[in-house]
Amino acid sequence: MKKTLITLCTVAAVATIHSCKMKTADSAVSGDAASKVYVAPGKYDEFYNFVSGGFSGNVTVYGLPSGRLLKTIPVFSVFPENGYGYSEETKAMLNTTNGKVDWDDQHHLELSQTNGKHDGRWLFANANNTPRVARIDLTNFRTQEILQIPNSAGNHSSPFCTENTEYIVAGTRFSVPMGDADVPISSFKKNFKSTASFISVDKNTGRMKIAFQIVLPGMNLDLSHAGKGPSHDWFFFSCYNTEQAYTMLEVNASQKDKDFIVAVNWKKAEEYAKSGKGHTLPASYAHNTFDENTQKASTVMEKDVLVLDPKDCPDMVYMIPCPKSPHGADVDPTGEYIVGSGKLAALIPVFSFDKIQAAIKNKTFEGDFYGIPVIKYEAALHGEVKKPGLGPLHTEFDGKGNAYTSMFLSSEVVKWRISDLQVLDRAPTYYSVGHIMIPGGDTREPYGKYLVAYNKITKDRYLPTGPELCQSAQLYDITGDKMQLLLDFPTTGEPHYGQGLPASMIKDKQVKFFDINKNHNEFVSMGEKNTKVVRNGNRVDVYMTAIRSHLTPDNIEGVFVGDDVYFHVTNLEQDWDIPHGFAVKNSSSVDLLIMPGETQTIKFTPVKQGIYPFYCTDFCSALHQEMSGYLRVSAKGANVPLKFGSGVTAPETAAK
């Protein structure tokens, strides 16, 4: 009897422990999550999700809801997979005033807009480290233009755009002196400035140009978003370190209770710029463009920039106090509410555009910051979301009056109502969340179906891979009252921000191949009959063609050690997804990946004599392995005539 009792007690105790087992990773997903993200073979995803690649320097494209990686678009970093930044055609895309900078830290993305809605034309990307802004064409998913930003360091609040893509902004995170001035770091307050650059975008071509720079007091601009609807004329930047610390920022830049949201009336700024209120300052910065016609990138070094000083331009810039070290500055779809998230604050302040305008009109100011009027906090405030969570960072909107804010410290997404600022729901993110994205969630018309959380710090949940773990995104269904976690998927680099676009908007606009008749590359070979090898001093130009399943010419002799050999390979195919690759043994740079109808050039400088096989690197057909040839490299001064050929003409070349 006693024994039975003990047994029973043990069973009860174990059962109790089991039932109050803490929530773990494997209990995170419930219900029909799997069926909601399953995209059957042959079916398309509903959304394209463009995700910044962080320190990888490129942009990755995923399908939603499946989370499948669709493409990596190289933007600011060389990319061996397709020769971006290595081929003679694309090298110039990475030119800067500091030479070719072939890495960067890519933080935010922005899709072009018309009337405050996505128009599916371009994707803009920023480079944080060597301040640059890039434009990617959404018909071919290729980087078309990169513009360097002068007087900037840490191009962080970038590349957000106005409602008709009139301007893309580039706000500096690190204040620096204007130009290349050599000054003591301790002269920060006197000499260091933060700048907000407004880049105009040509309506038709997308071509970018720095229209003007607004020079602001030394502090750290962090994030930004443009106004919408009633606030169309305005741009809002969050900033921190208004303490103007230049050492030990973790303490020294966190002293003040409030920093600012910087409100810029860009319409006014535009007027001032046109009416000559600005100063043209010397500045040097690279402007790189890719010409579709000649298939070649080129660089223009710009010489100056127009600078507007708020001192000379009244009513252009105002400061709104915002607790505490604000990070996000997000504008709701109506354009009335501006959410400033203080990453060290325990509340979320929401400002009202109407109230800001009234405060400006009535001069309800609490002073100024270096001459810029500071609006009274309460006068601008719509209200505060109380106790939302810890470390609010970024807010997106579902278009139904709700806002979603990421909480870095408490690792969760919090849903709250804009009208009465009530918290409605919260969902754990398991990782340390940074930005979140609702497709269209920063425009006038959010699609309001999914929310993606991009995670900065990752632990567990995937198979462990040594000390370095892949970073991650998480997909939530936000159609119901409660957010439902659907999926985790790994991402490249550190995913910062993302943008989402309905697939139907651009799917049918995709270029399938380039028309070879429009190939105006100066080294094109129009057909195999026009292939040749030309020597000029110690430069050898090989005009080569690639088609399934051979290269022409495939036998080349009469090349010497130390020659600069340029292989200009034209892909003669005119069919979708039939690229050919090209690599030479011991290639000193990289391989090429040449799209149908395109010509690309790789430079090869042999350092030793011998026979160098070259071959197609992209499996193109059943006879891909046969798609190869030989380059004979002889000692300098050897008596080997230049010969080349393919097929029936090849034996001639092999004669010697």
Next chain:
Amino acid sequence: MKKLTNPGKISIIAVIVLLVSLWFFPMWRIDLRAPQYPGGLSMKIWINDVKGDVDIINGLNHYIGMSTIHKKDFPEFVFLPTTMMVFMILGLVVLVLNRKIGYYLWTGVFTFIAIFSFYDFYKWEYNYGHNLDPAAPIKVPGMSYQPPLFGYKKLLNFEVLSQPDVAGWCYICAGVILVSAVIYEWKKSVTK
């Protein structure tokens, strides 16, 4: 000699109008489908050209040694339009002469052209499918690649469907009208 009935005369105009479509629409189409081409490939044969995904099909066929298709290799693209043009002019002659016998002969010419064209098409398909390059990289024992003259056939992993296109259907319509009109004219002449 017996004269044409009014419906007979109208049918001549109708036939000529239908045949004009040969210059505006393809006559025939051969569609190919395979798992690696989910969207399918299509070759369209016109009276004087071959269009559609010909280059892609040429690219695929080189593995099995089929000859590539080029417009310039088809004398048909010259003689077929000429023949049809002459045939249409003959129709006008028949209309002016206004004799039943002319109509019967005209239909006879049509029938001859139709049969000859089909024979020619078959012969081309036979040669195309059987005359393989002996140096072809891939050889499948006993395999030929003749496309179907009309209808469906499976060739390796490709499904092939061969059928008339817009102008082809117009051509068939013209044939039906001609034969119907011949019967009508014949009956009218017997009953009178």
